[in-house]
Amino acid sequence: MTDWTSRDVAVVDLEGNGQQPPDLVELAVVPITAGVIGKPVTWLVRPQTPITGFARRIHGITNEMVADAPVFADIEKDVRTALEGVAIVAHNAPVDLGVLHRKLPGWEPVEAFDTLRLARRLRPDRVSYRLGALVEAFDLAEGLPPELRPHRAAYDALVAARLFALLATSPQGRPLTLAELRGQLSGDGDAPPAALF
Incomplete structure (x- = not known):
């Protein structure tokens, strides 16, 4: 049984311009290795x-900040290099x-894990599954540099990486297998949440 720490992971977060479809104004990638x-x-x-x-009020990125x-x-x-051959994680x-599919024609992730779906399956007792609520509930921002702020890509990717590591590890400290994680996303995995936790 191969656990998730055997797979190289890239946690991504994007901030958009508020248009439809959204266009990128900021992108962060946080690697998780071993x-x-x-x-x-x-x-x-x-x-x-x-x-x-509207978008500026959420993430604080102005047109002047991206002008150059x-x-x-x-x-x-x-x-493409940062995302090559890795599993993608995002909230x-x-x-x-x-x-990413619109911006990177022909690119496909090796695999993708959604921390929103994983949190709903593995922590069914939560009131809210917004990233900010989960960060607060599990103290995921502890020790981050003060210049990082919510709704900026680096902050959101880092806390999503911490959330993924938390969700992908049993309370006993055992890393979940890739099969267990995939099962939680498909809804019919190797074991129901109660058997994992």
Whole structure:
């Protein structure tokens, strides 16, 4: 049985411009290697259309902040390298994966794990599954540098990485197998949540 720490993981978080479909203004990737959370790599990106006031109020990224940032085509090679051959983790992963699929034609993740779905399955007692609520419930921001703030890509990717490591480890400290994690996402895994925890 292969546990999740045997798989290289990239935890991703994207911040958008508030348009539909959303375009990137910030992207962070946090590697997890052998179960150890690494440092985030972050890119500010100049979107094709301006950041809306609504989006700016959420993440605090202004059009002025991205005016001199590269367009996505300029960082695409680096992003592909960061995401190559790894399992992708994100909170509410379909949103992030949808943007990445549009921005990276032909790219497919090796595998994807959604911490939102995992949290709903493995922590059914929670009142809210918003990332901020889970960060507060499990003290996932403890010790992070003060310059990192919620709704910025590096912060959200780091706390999502901590959330994934928490969810993917039993209370007894046993890393869950990849099969157990996949089963939780499919809803019919090797064991129901009660047997895992």
